Amino acid sequence: MWNRSMLILHGVENRRPEGHWQHELAMDLRERGEQVFYPQLPETDRPKLADWTDAIRSELALMRGEKVVVCHSLASVAWMHLAAADAASSNPHSADRVLLVSPPGPKAFDWDVIAGFTTTGLDLAGLRLAKGPARLVCSDDDPYCVENAAEHYGRPLGCEVDVIPGGGHLAIGDGYGRWPSALAWCLDESERLTPNR
Structure with missing residues (x-):
């Protein structure tokens, strides 16, 4: 019987490449005997919000024990929409704990490919992301969130925030291959995420 399971969710145009911190995280967790779900979300180049949230729900239904969710980029926003839908339908929360990494900000949704994921209209202050x-x-210089994610998302969501100086979008090109502190957080919720230096 599993006492914990992990769900790792990628962003737009991400095909779960080797070297990306999420890929390395999935491998490292599996090596430690953790149950890991790391799906390829549908139509990654032109995603649709409903398709992604449906796919995420399907993965959640397979999980057992403590449900730990790790989202990067567009998946972080998809998770916010899923949390809002859960609250509106009085469903129990889908995860026990969640990590949101580098959610895109309002200006990013000007890109038609992800426009359907916009957070405009979401009551961020009213969201409960996990049980x-x-x-x-x-980071403090994410080109996909020029509005400052710590302020735009962290403050209204009321969640703990770790700011990575000069981290960009916290992706491979920004030096985020294997990320030890992401692994540490998965194994222990009290861990904070720190720069990959």
């Missing part, structure tokens, strides 16, 4: 702790990790 337990939620943490936002962002």
Whole structure:
């Protein structure tokens, strides 16, 4: 019987490449005997919000024990929409704890490919992202969130926030291959995420 399971969710145009911190995280967790779900979300180049949230719900239904969710980029926003839908339908929360990494900001949704994921209209202050702790990790120079994710998302969501100086979008090109502190957080919710230096 599993006492914990992990769900790792990628962003737009991400095909779960080797070297990306999420890919490395999935491998490292599996090596430690953790149950890991790391699906390829549908139509990654032109995603549709309903398709992504449906796919995420399908994965959640397979999980057992403590449900730990790790989202990067557009998946972080998809999770916010899923949390809002859960609250509106009085469903129980889908995860026990969640990590949101580098959610795109309002200006990013000007890109037609992800426009359907816009957070405009979401009551961020009213969202409960998980039954337990939620943490936002962002950089201070993310080109996909020029509005400052710590302020735009972290403050209204009321979650713990770790700001990574000069981290960009916290992707491979920004030096985020294997990320030890992401692994540490998955194994222990009290861990904070720190720069990959």
